[in-house]
Amino acid sequence: MAPVIHMPEPLCLVKNTNGRLVANPKALTILSAITQPVVVVAIVGLCRTGKSYLMNRLAGKSKGFSIGSTVQPHTKGIWMWCVPHPKKPDHTLVLLDTEGLGDVEKGDKKNDTQIFVLALLLSSTFVYNTMNKIDQRDIDLLHYVTELSGLLRTVSSPDLDGIEDAADFVSICPDLVWTLRDFYLDLEAHGQLITADEYLENSLRPKQGTDQGLQNFNLPRLCIQKFFTVKKCFIFYLPTLRKKLAQLETLRDDDLDPEFVQQVADFCSYIFSHSNAKTLLGGIKVNGSRLESLVLTYVNAISSGDLPCMEDAVLALAEIKNLAAVQKAIAHYDQQMFQKVQLPTETLQELQDLHRASEREAIEVFMKNSFKDVDQGFQKKLETLLEARQDDFHKRNSEASLDRCSALLQDIFHPLEGDVKRGIYLTAGGHRLYVQKTEELKAKYYQEPRKGIQAEEALQKYLQSKESVRDRILQTDLALIEREKEMEEAHVKAEVLKAEEQRMWVAVLRQYQQMMEQRQRILQEQVRQMERNRIFQHPLQQRALDLRHHCQVLIKHAALTTCERQRNIVAQVKDSGIRQPSTQLYTPLPHAKMDSPLGYSMALAASLLILWKITEELEICMKINEFLRVAEKTLAAEEKAKRESSEKEKKLHEQKVKKLLKKCENLTRAFMEFKAKMTEEIRVRESLLKEMNERIKMLKAKMNNNNESKQNTEMTALQRPRKQ
Secondary structure, eight states: OOOOOOOSSOEEEEEEETTEEEEOHHHHHHHHTOOSBEEEEEEEEBTTSSHHHHHHHHTTOSSSSOOOOSSSOOOOSEEEEEEEOSSOTTOEEEEEEEOOBOOTTTOOHHHHHHHHHHHHHHOSEEEEEEESSOOHHHHHHHHHHHHHHHHHHHHOOOOOTTOSOGGGGSBOOOEEEEEEETOOSOOEETTEEOOHHHHHHHHTOOOSOOSHHHHHHHHHHHHHHHHOSSEEEEEOOOOSOGGGGGGTTTOOGGGSOHHHHHHHHHHHHHHHHHOOOOEETTTEEOBHHHHHHHHHHHHHHHHTTOSOOOSOHHHHHHHHHHHHHHHHHHHHHHHHHHHHOOSSOSSHHHHHHHHHHHHHHHHHHHHHHOOOOTTOHHHHHHHHHHHHHHHHHHHHHHHHHHHHHHHHHHHHHHHHHHHHHTTTTSSTTHHHHHHHHHHHHHHHHHHOSOOOTTHHHHHHHHHHHTHHHHHHHHHHHHHHHHHHHHHHHHHHHHHHHHHHHHHHHHHHHHHHHHHHHHHHHHHHHHHHHHHHHHHHHHHHHHHHHHHHHHHHHHHHHHHHHHHHHHHHHHHHHHHHSSOOOOTTTOOOOTTOOTTSHHHHHHHHHHHHHHHHHHHHHHHHHHHHHHHHHHHHHHHHHHHHHHHHHHHHHHHHHHHHHHHHHHHHHHHHHHHHHHHHHHHHHHHHHHHHHHHHHHHHHHHHHHHHHHHHHHHHHHHHHHHHHHHO
């Protein structure tokens, strides 16, 4: 069972010495001994407004916290009274009575603000004690203090035993209980009665409108509603006659106004029933030792100057609210841009239009939430921040566009890079194919949507990075084309030589064939001529032989007949003169009569005529015979001449053939030498090509390693800014 703390009277928790707040070690010792959850009720208000009276009633005492009856305030700093909770046995009620605000003797608004903020941060139920009614000054002051407490929470770092995360001990917002002292107004609005809570709610309700005046009116009310989620209002009439107020501490309830007594009872009952234990973020309930740590933390933070020091609460509120308005406008701008902008944008104008639209909305949000931005300094600051945000979005848009384009380029050109690695383009004409494929992939890249403003630059950078690859392909292509050209030239030369050789052989063969054909024609002509001569000479020779034989017969017969007749005639003449010739030696002509001289003369004439014809025929036969001899000699001479001419032509042809054969042999020998030379050159070039292919493979491997290293470097460079 937790020990019970007995404090017969209040004790100063935080001293206010010469405007400096100092925690009281004795009070901290008491707090550290409390192991139960604590319900911390703090009251703040103007001096001489009855704050201590309400704290005494919460403690169940008529005396305790000092109640002054003069114009001089009694409570200095923050006083603490720890009592058992009347309705929660396992809790301790910690009552904090604060020094009154607005003390003319003190004259230091900074010290009032420090006490106000410290009470607000330490409490789980905050009692705001004001006089008569709720006015704008009280609302502005409460708003100002809530903002300052939020600033102080963000710079404080409690260091509690056994707790690692100091942020978990930052207190949540307390409940607000607004007490109106010496209330004299009627709780009525628009002709109807209202409660005190409704009066508070109406006082904190913002008005509809967007002009600057309404924004300044609504800002503190919205902040108070946001800071205090639970709000309660109590009104207190004048407790007694004014002349008895000086003895209020000694008066019994019977001596007080019954309505006032009932109002105090209702107030105490609400505090006992609805005030919760002090709780930190994360649901951690605060006990005495943790409350001690909170006191030390906040007092040290205030003493170190972390709490803003401003002479004018309005200026402080304006700065706080305008800073909050700037942050809210920036948050709205970021929200709108993240919702509307899909990076990368297709054009810069698209991003500019979205920026202008979000910028207008952000300025509207700032104008709605700003407070007394007289010189428009915060609006200019907002514009500067929006410009920075715009530059940031431009940078992110460029980076997103570059990332998108880089990914597209890698995806689109990956097959081409694979083909390059496999050496597909390291052939004759490979550069043209490489350029053609590159243009096709560029067209495909241009067709892809949402590339952003870096599309062309990313493409050019990528192509520049592949410039060395293209140069190597071009050099290899030119080398291979030159080699193929040389091989083609050698092949053409070989073909020309081969064709020339074939042409020469064909010419030789054709010439030989023509010669043989000509010789064949000559022989055939000679054969035909001989055949004609034979055909022509045979009848002539036969006739000549016949004529010769006939002539010989005729000559012989004529000779014999003539001689015989001459002998007969001579014999007849000698013997008898004119006697009839013998019929045995001469056969007379028909119808001739040899028995007369006339018949004899006629016979003699006929004989002479026959002899003349025979002689004439003999001459013809001799002429024919001579002609035949001349013809035979002529034919023999022609045949001899032809034979000699044929042999001469044959010899000339053979000499030409020998010359052509010798020329063919020389050409064949030159061709074989050229062929051997070309074979050796091809072998050397194949060796060079093999060496070049090996160098290309080495270059490809080196290029792949360089590309991989470059890609790794680029990926590392891209990942480093993202991590940052």
